[in-house]
Amino acid sequence: MTTRPVTDTPSVPTTDLQIELTIDSVTVAPEGNAAIDFKITAKANVAHVDGYQLWSEDESGGFFRHSSTKDNAEMHQRPFGTRLWWAHAIRHTATTMRFFAAWSRENPVRVSNYVDIVLPALPAPTEFSARDGGLNVICTGRALPYGEVLLRLDKTSSKVEAGKDGTWRAIIDTAPGTYTASAQCLGGTLPDSPRVSVQVVVAEAPAIPLRLLFPEEGRKISRLTRVTGTARPKTRVEVSVGGGPVAVTEANAGGAWEVSEARSDTPGLVDVFVETPDTGEALRRSVDVESFPVWEVTHLFAGPIVDESGLVTRAGAVAEGRGEQGDTIQYSARGEEPWTDLATVGEDLRWRFEHVAPPPPPPPFRIGRLYLRCPGDPLIRDYTVELQPPVITSPEEGAVTGPSVEFSGFAGLAFDIELPDGSKQRVRPDKEYAWKVVLGPFAPGIHTVIARSAATNHKREQTRRTFLVEDVPGTDDT
Numbered sequence: 165m166t167t168r169p170v171t172d173t174p175s176v177p178t179t180d181l182q183i184e185l186t187i188d189s190v191t192v193a194p195e196g197n198a199a200i201d202f203k204i205t206a207k208a209n210v211a212h213v214d215g216y217q218l219w220s221e222d223e224s225g226g227f228f229r230h231s232s233t234k235d236n237a238e239m240h241q242r243p244f245g246t247r248l249w250w251a252h253a254i255r256h257t258a259t260t261m262r263f264f265a266a267w268s269r270e271n272p273v274r275v276s277n278y279v280d281i282v283l284p285a286l287p288a289p290t291e292f293s294a295r296d297g298g299l300n301v302i303c304t305g306r307a308l309p310y311g312e313v314l315l316r317l318d319k320t321s322s323k324v325e326a327g328k329d330g331t332w333r334a335i336i337d338t339a340p341g342t343y344t345a346s347a348q349c350l351g352g353t354l355p356d357s358p359r360v361s362v363q364v365v366v367a368e369a370p371a372i373p374l375r376l377l378f379p380e381e382g383r384k385i386s387r388l389t390r391v392t393g394t395a396r397p398k399t400r401v402e403v404s405v406g407g408g409p410v411a412v413t414e415a416n417a418g419g420a421w422e423v424s425e426a427r428s429d430t431p432g433l434v435d436v437f438v439e440t441p442d443t444g445e446a447l448r449r450s451v452d453v454e455s456f457p458v459w460e461v462t463h464l465f466a467g468p469i470v471d472e473s474g475l476v477t478r479a480g481a482v483a484e485g486r487g488e489q490g491d492t493i494q495y496s497a498r499g500e501e502p503w504t505d506l507a508t509v510g511e512d513l514r515w516r517f518e519h520v521a522p523p524p525p526p527p528p529f530r531i532g533r534l535y536l537r538c539p540g541d542p543l544i545r546d547y548t549v550e551l552q553p554p555v556i557t558s559p560e561e562g563a564v565t566g567p568s569v570e571f572s573g574f575a576g577l578a579f580d581i582e583l584p585d586g587s588k589q590r591v592r593p594d595k596e597y598a599w600k601v602v603l604g605p606f607a608p609g610i611h612t613v614i615a616r617s618a619a620t621n622h623k624r625e626q627t628r629r630t631f632l633v634e635d636v637p638g639t640d641d642t
Contacts, residue, residue, distance in 0.1 A: 181276055182208065182276070183206055183207065184209065185206055185264070185279045186205040186206075187204050187263060187279045188202070188203055189201075189202055190283075191284055192354065194308065196308035196309040196330075197252070198253045198351060198352040198354050200250065200251060200354070201250050203246065203247070204246070204247065206245065208244050213244075213267075215241025215243050216244070216265045217229060217231060217242065217266050217267065219264055219265070219272045220251065220254050220256070220261060220263050221262045222255060223255055228252075228254050230250075234250060253351075253352075253354045255353055259283055260280045260282055260283060261283055262279070262280050263279045263280075283354050285354065286307075286311070286351045286354055286356060286357040288359070289307050289313060289348070289357070291306045292304070292362065293362065294345035298397050298398075299338065299397050299417060300338060300398075301317055301343065301345060301366060302334075302335050303315055303333070303334045303336065304332065304333045305331075305347055306326070309326060310326060310327070311349050311350070313334075313347055313348065313349055314347070314348045315345070315347055317336050317338060317343050318344065320336055320338065323350070339366070340368045341365075341366055342364075343363070343366065345361060345362055345364050369397040370396075370419065372415075373394070373395075373396075373445065374393065374395045374396075374438065374446070374447060375394045376392075376436065376438050376447045377392045378390065378391065378392045379451050380449075382451065383451050383452065384452045385428075387453055387456045387541065387542050389425070390422065390423065391405070391411075392420070392421065392423075393420075393447075394419045394421065396442070397415050397417050399414065399442045399443060400440065400441055400442055401414065401421045401438065402438070402439045403436070403437070404426070404436075405453070406431075407430050408426065408427040408428045408429045409427060411423040428453045434451060434452075435448050435450055436448070436449045456540055456542070457538045457541045459485060459491060459538045461483065461484075461485040461536060462484055463483065463484045463485070464548075465531075465549060466480065466549050466552075467530075468552065469576065470555060470575060470576050471520075471555065471574070474596060477522060479526060480519050481519040482519070483506060483516070484507075486509075487509035487514075487515055487538065488513065489513060490509060491508070491515075491539075492505055492507075492508050492539060493509070493517075493536060493538055494536065495528070496534075496537075497529070497535070530549065531549050531550065533549070534548075548622075550617060550622040551576070551577060551617040552575075553579070553617065553625040555573045555574045556571060556627050558571065559629065559631050561629060562631065564633075564634055565632070565633055566634065567608075567633055568604035569602070569603055569631060569633075570600065570602045571613070571629070573599060573615075574599070575591070575593045575597060577593070577617065578590060578593070578618050580618050581601065581603065581613055581614070583613055584611050589601065590618060591615075604633075608634065609632070609635075610631075611630070611631060611633060612628055612631075613629055614626050615627045615629070
C-alpha cells in the first residue's frame with residue numbers, strides 16, 4: 165500500500181547523507197495495478213540505526229511512503245542491505261520515478277541521495293486475436309490482471325478491462341471489409357505498452373429475409389407477449405402488437421431477433437406488425453389477445469390540495485381515471501407485493517380516490533414514483549405523482565372575452581401559465597391561495613392557455629382553459 169501523508173515540509177537533506185541508496189532490476193509487477201518490482205540496496209553511513217523509510221516524490225512535490233508488502237502488511241522500518249521490493253508507480257517526470265530515504269514515517273526529511281529510475285512500459289497484450297463475428301469483430305487477448313486495453317479497428321476505438329486472470333474480450337460493430345485490428349495495454353502512471361495488430365476480414369451479411377416466427381397466425385396470446393423472427397443481420401426490427409407501443413430490437417449476427425415483451429393495448433383479434441426500416445420489409449399477422457381490463461389514469465397528484473372554494477389540505481392525495489365497472493385499481497410503492505386497493509370503477513366507468521382530510525392519518529402516497537395495476541391485467545404501470553394543477557375559476561370554459569383576459573383561481577404553490585405562442589408566465593398565489601393575472605391582448609379567435617406546476621419534471625397534471633376573443637368591428641368611415 166502506498167500512502168501520502170499531508171505535509172508542507174520539503175525534503176531538505178541533512179548536511180551529510182546518512183544513507184546510500186541503489187535501485188536496479190526494475191520491472192512491471194505481474195499483479196498489475198500500475199506497480200513496479202525492483203531490487204533496492206541501502207547502506208547506512210551512521211552507527212546504531214536499525215532501519216529507514218522509503219519515500220518517493222511526485223512531480224508536484226508531494227511525498228509517498230512505500231512501507232507495505234504486497235499482502236498489505238506494514239513494515240515500520242526497512243532493514244539495511246539488499247532485498248526485493250515494490251511500489252505503485254508515481255511519476256516524478258513523464259518517464260521517471262524518484263526515490264529517497266528518510267528516518268521518519270511522517271513529514272520526511274531526506275537523509276539519502278535521490279534515486280531516479282526510468283519507469284518500464286507495460287508489456288504488450290499476448291494471445292491477441294481478432295475474428296469475423298458477423299458484421300462485427302470479436303477481439304480477445306491477455307493483459308495484466310484488471311489492466312485496461314485500448315482496441316483500435318481502423319478509425320474506431322474502444323476500451324476494455326481485463327479480468328482477474330488477465331483475459332479480456334470485446335466486440336466492435338463494423339461494416340464488411342478488411343481491417344487492421346490493434347491492441348495496446350494502457351499503463352496509467354506507467355508508459356503504455358507497444359501495440360500489437362492483426363488483419364481481419366468481415367464478410368458481407370447473408371441476405372436473410374424478414375420472417376415472423378412467434379406468435380403464429382391466429383394464436384391466443386396474453387397482453388404481454390414474446391415476439392421472435394429472423395431478418396438481415398444487424399438490421400433494426402420494429403414490432404407492435406394491437407396498437408401498443410413500438411418495441412425495437414436488432415437482428416444478431418445469425419439473423420435471429422427477439423422482443424422479450426411486446427404489449428397490446430387492445431384485447432381480442434389484433435395485428436402483430438413487424439418492420440425493418442433498413443430493408444423496407446414488413447409483415448402483418450393476426451393474433452387473438454386474451455381479454456384484460458381496460459383502464460387509465462387521468463389524474464394522480466399529491467401535496468397541497470385546493471378546491472374551487474379555496475379550501476386547502478396541506479398534505480392530500482388524489483387519483484382518478486376510467487375503467488370497466490367493478491374493476492379494482494391497486495397501488496404499490498415498489499411495484500411488488502404488498503398491493504393495496506385504491507379505488508373501484510363505478511357505474512359511470514370512472515374511479516376516484518381522494519384524501520383531503522387534514523392529517524393524521526397521512527395520505528397513502530406522496531409526490532414521487534407510484535405503481536398501479538388492475539387485477540386481471542398483467543401490465544404494472546409506473547407513474548410519477550405530481551403536484552396538483554392550478555384551479556381556474558374564471559373565465560369559464562368557452563367564455564367569450566375581450567382582447568385582455570383576467571384569469572383567476574386557486575393554487576397551493578407557484579405555477580406557470582403557458583400562452584398560445586409557447587411563452588410562459590410565472591404566477592404565485594397569495595396567502596389565501598388565491599391568484600389573479602391579466603393576460604393579453606389576444607387576437608380575435610379561439611385560444612387555449614395551459615396552467616401547470618412550475619416543477620420542471622411535472623408535465624401530466626395541467627388545467628386547460630379555452631376561450632373566444634371577440635372580433636370587435638372597427639369605426640365606420642362612412
